[in-house]
Amino acid sequence: MASAELIRRLEATIDTIPDFPIPDILFRDISPVFLQPDLYQDVVADLARFSRGQVDVVCGIESRGYLFGIAIAVALNLPFVLIRKAGKLPPPTIREDYALEYGTAAIEMKTNAIQPGQRVLIHDDLLATGGTTEAAARLVARQGAKAVQFSFLIGLSALNGRERLRPFNADVYELLQY
Numbered sequence: 001m002a003s004a005e006l007i008r009r010l011e012a013t014i015d016t017i018p019d020f021p022i023p024d025i026l027f028r029d030i031s032p033v034f035l036q037p038d039l040y041q042d043v044v045a046d047l048a049r050f051s052r053g054q055v056d057v058v059c060g061i062e063s064r065g066y067l068f069g070i071a072i073a074v075a076l077n078l079p080f081v082l083i084r085k086a087g088k089l090p091p092p093t094i095r096e097d098y099a100l101e102y103g104t105a106a107i108e109m110k111t112n113a114i115q116p117g118q119r120v121l122i123h124d125d126l127l128a129t130g131g132t133t134e135a136a137a138r139l140v141a142r143q144g145a146k147a148v149q150f151s152f153l154i155g156l157s158a159l160n161g162r163e164r165l166r167p168f169n170a171d172v173y174e175l176l177q178y
Contacts, residue, residue, distance in 0.1 A: 001046065006043070007176060009039055009042075010043065010175065013032045014030055015028075015032060016028060028126060028178070030064070030125055034067075040071075043068065047072050047153075047173070048072050050151055050173045051076060051149055055078065055148060057079045057080075057114050057118050058073035059121065059122045059136060061107070061136055062083060062085055064126070068125065081109060081110070081113040081114055082109065086105075088108070092111045093110055094111055095107070098132065098135035099131060107136060113143075114145045115143075116144030119145070120146060122136050122137060123150075124150075124152055127156065128156050129159050129164065130160070130164030134164045134168075137168050146168075149171045150170055151175075152172075152173070153175050153176065154174065154177075155178070
């Protein structure tokens with residue numbers, strides 16, 4: 001969906017930091033995108049095109065999913081719902097625990113932030129193993145809505161995150177793939 005020119009501009013802008021935050025990790029630093037308002041606007045427009053007319057609400061996963069997720073919601077004139085680490089939202093909330101490589105984590109969202117039957121886009125900056133996004137989709141489902149789309153600025157193909165999202169039968173969009 002993204003033009004070759006947009007992909008080229010993003011690849012030239014996003015930094016790759018080796019061994020951060022731990023050895024053998026290649027960290028994709030998206031922060032230079034925010035230094036170029038025109039590039040940021042073009043990315044938001046591209047991500048919004050993917051979802052226009054397909055969703056009723058946008059959810060963003062803490063914290064980097066907010067950086068583009070809110071702008072996508074505004075571009076689509078749709079509500080934006082926060083999905084946060086456990087304990088960060090005031091009640092009432094619902095919680096979803098999920099497994100990490102070494103341990104567990106939990107995310108929450110406000111109850112009644114989305115309504116039964118709504119079609120939901122879940123956005124995050126990066127798709128790696130898919131565990132957090134899968135948990136977010138389960139939160140959405142527990143409120144009677146359906147995650148019909150997932151969007152990411154970056155997808156890390158080797159980590160097979162798309163496989164974890166396959167059971168949701170939703171469209172997945174990664175602007176860049178590594």
